[in-house]
Amino acid sequence: MPNFEQPIDRLGSNSIKWDTILKTYNEKELLPLWIADMDFKAPAGVLNAYQKLLDHGILGYTDTPESLYTAIINWEKEQHQLAIEKEEILFFSGVLAGITTAIQAFTKPNDTILIHDPVYPPFANIITTNRRQLVRSRLIDEDGRFVMDFADMEEKFKHQHVKVMILCNPHNPGGRVWSKEELQKLGNLCKKYDVLVLSDEIHQDLVFPPYEMTSFFKAGEDFSDFSVQFTSMTKTFNLAGIKNSVVFVKSAKLRKQLTRKQEENFQQEINTFGLVGMEAAYETGKEWLNELLPYIQSNIAYTMKFFQEHLPNVHIMSPEGTYLLWLDFSKYELSDAELEERLIHKGKVVLNTGVSYGPSGKQHMRLNVACPRATLEEGLHRIAMALK
Ligand SMILES: Cc1ncc(COP(=O)(O)O)c(C=O)c1O
Known part of the structure; x- marks a missing residue:
């Protein structure tokens, strides 16, 4: 049974998501909820196949x-x-x-x-x-x-x-x-x-x-x-x-x-x-995927509720698929630079900036919720703090 709740330390593993952001933003202790990979271990069947390959050694x-x-x-x-x-x-x-x-x-x-x-x-x-x-x-x-x-x-x-x-x-x-x-x-x-x-x-x-x-x-x-x-x-x-x-x-x-x-x-x-x-x-991998999808869905539902309660001015698209949420911050009337500045330096949380997805992405951010609930909770609180 995969344990999606268990946080896994990815720092120091050359992870683009975790290990490059200090240099990019010159800010310590950032929490990454950007780039589309998940903070979960790969399915056991895949890890076992790699173990077999390594045991063979060639x-x-x-x-x-x-x-x-x-x-x-x-x-x-x-x-x-x-x-x-x-x-x-x-x-x-x-x-x-x-x-x-x-x-x-x-x-x-x-x-x-x-x-x-x-x-x-x-x-x-x-x-x-x-x-x-x-x-x-x-x-x-x-x-x-x-x-x-x-x-x-x-x-x-x-x-x-x-x-x-x-x-x-x-x-x-x-x-x-x-x-x-x-x-x-x-x-x-x-x-x-x-x-x-x-x-x-x-x-x-x-x-x-x-x-x-x-x-x-x-x-x-x-x-x-x-x-x-x-x-x-x-x-x-x-x-x-x-x-x-x-x-x-x-x-x-x-x-x-x-x-x-x-x-x-x-x-x-x-x-x-x-x-x-x-x-x-x-x-x-099918069983693993069957466990993953409800976990992602529950993280999405949790996020939607969090925004409703704490940040009702952020408009979120409810996704039909993917673990990515498109957030509209335009009601805050911040420029893209100001929005990023707040999230990075005040909230210490990294999302993908909306403008990189095209001109209509102004004042938007993309949030990746494929992480343990505890990580997500922390990230959402950081977003709320950034916008206070
Ligand atoms: C729509 C889409 N296409 C392609 C990729 C990247 O695929 P690859 O790493 O296989 O080039 C991503 C990664 O996030 C993606 O979201």
Whole structure:
């Protein structure tokens, strides 16, 4: 039985979340509730598989075993009712590595790529560092949940000659699990304007009932002809450090293009720890995940209640998936710099700054609640203190 309540000291483990913030902010004793990894131990099945590898003691070149393909295919079938064939699977050292290669494979410099605003910040970075044009379509906050502005997207597809869209499904930072109907509408627009969809589904397993994950592939019969799906077990099972991901490409034409670029960059070999961890997680992690989801949900409920009672001026989106909360501090009328200054130096708590997710993230912050309740409680009190 996993014990999510037990705080684990991560200081001194070269954790980006815990060990880099002193240098970044020049402030001691900060509590990190930022970057998307969890303060929980990985599932026992994964740790046991690593122990077996270490006991054997040889870490030579490792082939991708047939059993890994089977584990992935079974997971997608059982958890997501998604039929994937072995030859449709490619491996990359992370979702971002896969998306970056896809951008290089499917677009040319100066081509236009659309993303939402707000959305996971590295999307914008990889578009611009690859010298592609970045276009954003703002999400609309409709009764406390994000919805897509289809008219705005159509306008941009049509007049700005968008070649590719990067979709975040479920959405980070808003926690939306896009519905089948929304994805259908989006897919039909993309088809009409010949836009290829790179669907980042790394948060696919972190979805709370009654919401249901719909893979972009499944939203329309022929959607896999013009889309590529990126996912990983690293977010689900807190294995971000093993840098691994899977890409599903059903279209033979797209697969050929992506594989060619992957080989040009010599990115096709996956490290041993990635292969071992990935297989063990898919094969043995289900129970752990079944315990994790209610724990995350209870942390979300606790946080919502805390804000209602102590900080009613902060508007929070109630997430349908992910362990990330999007907080709107605009009622405080603080600039982004003032808000960050208060949280860091007065509250001593680190959240992700909203503006990094796009212009609409002004006066917002993203909060990660995947930590033991005691850590979360302390963090929330620090936020309240910062705003006093
Ligand atoms: C939407 C999204 N995509 C990709 C990543 C990063 O994936 P990777 O570490 O596999 O590149 C994250 C991490 O938080 C994420 O939230």
